[in-house]
Amino acid sequence: MKHGFTLFDTAIGECGIAWNERGVVCVALPGDDRERTREHAARAVPGAAEATPPPAVRAAAADIALHLRGGDSDLSAIGLDMSGVSPFHRQVYELARSIPPGRTLTYGEVAEQLGRPGAARAVGQALGRNPFAVVVPCHRVVAAGGKPGGFSASGGVTTKLGLLALERAAEAGALPTGPAPDGFRFDPAAAVAYLRGSDPGLAGVIDAVGPFTMELNATASVFSALAEAIVFQQLSIKAAATIHGRLCALLLPGPGLVLRPEHVLGATDEQLRSVGLSRPKIAALRDLAHKVDSGALPELAAVGAMEDEGVVACLSSVRGIGRWSAQMFLMFRLGRADVLPVDDLGLRSGFARVFRLAEQASRQQIEERAALWRPYRSVATWYLWQSLELTERGLPV
Secondary structure, three states: OOOEEEEEEEOOEEEEEEEEOOEEEEEEOOOOOHHHHHHHHHHOOOOOOEOOOOHHHHHHHHHHHHHHOOOOOOHHHOOEOOOOOOHHHHHHHHHHOOOOOOOOEEHHHHHHHOOOOOOHHHHHHHHHOOOEEOOEOHHHEEOHHHOOOOOOOOOHHHHHHHHHHHHHHHHOOOOOOOOOOOOOOOOHHHHHHHHHHHOHHHHHHHHHHOOOOOOOOOOOOHHHHHHHHHHHOOOOHHHHHHHHHHHHHHHOOOOOOOOOHHHHHOOOHHHHHHOOOOHHHHHHHHHHHHHHHHOOOOOHHHHHOOOHHHHHHHHOOOOOOOHHHHHHHHHHOOOOOOOOOOOOHHHHHHHHHHOOOOOOOOHHHHHHHHOOOOOOHHHHHHHHHHHHHHHHOOOOO
8 A cells, every 4th residue: 555554562552653655654652542643643644544554664663663672673774755844854853863872962962963053942843843753763852951851742751761761771781672571562671661761769669679570460261360350359368369269169170270151150159158259259250250151241352452441441340340450450461561550559558658758649649650650650550569568578669
C-alpha cells in the first residue's frame, strides 16, 4: 500500500507510524490511550487506512522498537518524507538527527550551528512540532543550563528525561539488548532505566532494592486465575493456599489438572464449605463459573488482547472481583507495564515511607507523583512494595 498507518509494540507502549510512497511521515509515541495514538498517526496521512506496512516501514518500526529497549539501532537510516515541513524546520530536524544517542545540544547551540544565532525560540518551536518522534530525536535538544525544556509527546518533560536516561544507560552498557523476558509486555531493564531518569526519589529506592526481580504467575485460563484470586482474598497466604489445595483435591479428578467451570458448577455448597470456603466466596466462585461457562467472560487470549481498563471492566463484572484484583491480574498474570493499584495499602505505606510523609499517602499524592513513572507504573509499584521489606529488616531506603 502506498500510504497508511499502523501501531506497533515497543518497550514504552504502542507507538504509531504513518507512511506514504516517499517514506515515513509520522512517528507517534504512546498517547494516554491506544485510540489517541491511533488518531495521531492517522492524522498524518489524511484518508489513509490502517494497514500492513511495506518492508521498509516494517524495518523502521523494528529499529525504533529496538532503540526504545536500549538496543543498538541506526535510526538515521530511516527514510523520512519531510515535504510537508518548512525549510527551516527541515534544517532543524536534520541537525537533530546528527546528535549521538544520550548526548544533547541546547536550542541556542542548534541555532548557532544552523547559522541563525538568536533563533533559539524558533528552534524550540520547530522541535515542538516534530512529527517524527525518536527518529528526529528532539529529546536530545535541551534548554540553556541543562534544563530539559519542553516536549510535546504524551508525558511531556518526564518522557523526554526518560528517553535520555534510557539512551545514556544503553551507551554505558547498563542495559541488555536481548528481547524482553517471556510473559512481560515490556523490557524491565528499559523500565528501570526510565524510572531512574524520571524520578530521582525513586532512583534511590531502586539502588537500595536492587534488580527488578518480579516474577509472573502464568495461568492456563481466566477462570483458574480468578478462582484462585477469590480463594486468596482476605486470608493469609498460608491459610489461602491450604484451602485452595483442598478445593483442587476435592474437585479435580487427577494431579496436574486445573480448575474449570464445570468442576465448581458440579459441586454442592456443602462440599465447597467443607474445604473452608465461606458463603460469599462460594457465591463468587459460582458467579465466575457461570460467566465463563456462558461465554460472558472471554477466554484468556481475548482478555490478553484488551487494553488495561478494558481488562479491569471485564473482570470486575464477576462477583467478588474488584478493581484491585483485576489490577493484580494485569500485573502478575499478563505482565502489563503501567498498572497503578492506587488503593493498595502496601503501595500507600511504601510511598509514605519513601517520600517521608507523616501519614499514609492519599490517592491524589500517589497519582500526582506517579505521572513521573508513566508508562512503567507497575515497576515503580513493585519497588515501593519491596521498600517495605527493607524497612522491616531495618535496612535504609
